[in-house]
Amino acid sequence: MINMRYDIQTIGIIGVGTMGSGIAQIAAQSGHTTYLYDTKAGAAQQAKEKLAQTFEKLVEKNKISAEQAQAANNHLVIAQQLEDLKACDLIVEAIIERLDIKQSLMQQLESIISDNTILASNTSSLSITAIAANCSKPERVVGYHFFNPVPLMKVVEVIQGLKTDPDIVDVLNQLSRKMGHRPVVAKDTPGFIINHAGRGYGTEALKILNENVCHFSEIDRILREGVGFRMGPFELMDLTGLDVSHPVMESIYHQYYEEIRYKPSPLTKQMLDGKQLGRKVNQGFYNYETGSKVGEQPVQLVERLNEYPKVWIAADFSEDQKQLESYLIGQNIALDTGEQPHPNSLCLLACYGEDTTHAAKRLNVQPEQAVAIDMLCGIVKHRTLMPSLVTKPEYRLAAHSIFNLDGGMVSEIAESIGFVGQRVLSMVINLGCDIAQQNIATVDDINAAVRLGLGYPFGPIEWGDHVGGQKVLLTLNRMATLTYDPRYRPSPWLQRRVALNLPLTFTSNDKKGIYQC
Template structure:
């Protein structure tokens, strides 16, 4: 096997292949471009020349660096031209039979030292290598679009992949300026696997009529800190891409409940309501910009407010609510049992307002629950019960509008919106670690860099409180009897031992 990569070939020069070729050429590697379509490699090289010139104009690289990168790009007229390459990366169509055939062809051309890598996003590396004489040199090398900007790459070790190749590609990735993350050959690897929780749980929340598309996006974007709401993200990606991935991972894991897709995206796919690319998805884009998002609702200051009785699962939440209400001159009801006209405000986890009101032994007609999982600095989510009187709903909404922060009022849901989505994201990250698909550091880095989350899933659990996440999951599992919410053993053990989720004792 080649420990030193000097010459690289990219087969398939579409958007992904061209991106890989760009970073290879810019990092000083001789890079061959090959495509079965006549003239495609030449066109790709011409486009990359334009890209390098734009980088010069933006002062990202020097004129000399652009010229060197251009000089490093060579056209391969036929596969035989790749016989002396140290590494060949295929970025062709996502079909197992075609990738297997290509690997067999390459084995007849290249020496045993050549590494054969696949940029597949969903196919098994072990399966791609199954018909090869030397499956130990076949490896997954999964970049993300746009390759030069997405500074993460998954290095996937098939069942027979030589570990030395993984080390070689890790080092090469750093030369490219990318963070390598090493994954087992499992469905979705790290990033597509970890990303299943966000959209699928948001779709389930929508399906349960807990809130509308705009409000769910607002809570998760403006409150929790995701760069985009789940429906905005699916519109950007396109349902022709995201729905098949949902189905693929669900079926590859033999109908595991955690990955269950939603009928709505299949309907939208059938209707060709794919997102931005066709002008219509969850939102409308016919003007070129997103339209159809419903504005946040504001309740003006009331002449008089009821006193507020607080019930909370965690003392820190009780204190945070108390500090806010005191700062807004709202009278507190500090009696053991709430007064008959007090607003009962419950900071609960993993249950709906009806269940919380029964647990705290308060009147559901005067009760509103509040989600404290992500704090109340920027955004607040309120959840009345089915029986809550409108005067109390309006009072609670106005109270939390007093400092001009945005408030979302949702229908009853077991676990609010943010609690459900974040619990699923964190739990899935813990389960990936439990399966030893990747290291804790690589899982966190992959999700931060590949999905743009503010935290990796496992470190996020430590940031907001693993006890809160476990409580949310336990209650949701008990109340729904749905195995999708069952807590990962990784999470359960660390909470029981009062250890951080990132704690990983090596035997």
């Protein structure tokens, strides 16, 4: 239903850099008269000309018709001065990320526009409530956070400040869909949904690297090939640039009053200071001077051995035990089926959240015989093995060779809590659950925001259901117990649903509506 008070036909864009031009493109293509304004002389005209070229390219690629391109061009109007925006129904600012400048702009606009004009900020990190604080009508100020490149990133966060009119949120949701984007509604909290949810990935990967668990490229490989992320965290930081990603880490950490889960790494600060920013300067974690990525460690392969020890399996979950038995039998590896392992058997431990030493101690097996394996995401494509500090070389070699037998990829890491995949994915899922617990957004919006905004194969909460909430909770509990580190404390959302044997995506209903907690 159309809200007649906020019927958006005309949109003003202030700041026509990459983000502002992208917003203008989808606004014009969706049939809205779109004003372009920038304080830099000639910038609005240049943006209009570049958008005309973009529309031509879309015609050449058969993405839009020539008539649609012409219509979009006709919808773009140059605003010579701020006063030219007075008739706009919606004004979106995409200017510098400085609170004082955004506050000043909002006050300036209030002296020009009508009572029903919506003022939106494309801020990625500043509080909408703070931006609106000095306005005479703070209820008309809203966050409208797009992602770059806007036409391709089909998600937009609609952020409701403390005083934002809920009708405005509804109207922007409708507008977003008309422009071809999935709106996700968030409370005005640090990082909103997407930048907040993204803290679980790179931050934990950096902590693993800091603990010398394995090379950064091995972490990338495990999380890409074994877990299913589109890019490894260090590849992603190189692509984004540490001049962008490290300040976001620091900002969210400080805005949440030094919450330990978001603690940045000294390494990325050091790299930032040393201008080792990533692809844009040809050197980040990897080197790009040749035009392609250099610095990835090769996959380690172990040839078939003449003889293999019997393998004794201990697994925290029966499905993991069955999968390992099936694989070993398929590779003609003899199983040790005794209640306790034979002194000459390889002990394969499918544990969660522990290091190999503690798993061996819990299971009453000799750590010299033990190799742990990460089963959180199965072993179809990739296997992560973790010997103990004292595992004998012949058992390490045998385990590696066994899991190379079918051509599968193997990563061998130093002994540590929670492997790599378990640890990072559990943090991603736990953080998603905590965002839901805080009622920052609905479960559906959290999942959609992360899939579309971060490119994960699943949203964090649905991913927890995919791999199993019990496994995630066990991983977190054991890591918290072994390290005494509060960063691994499990979310109440996760604990409660696992205790009740419910999906993590479960929300309860009653006559008053849907309650997230």
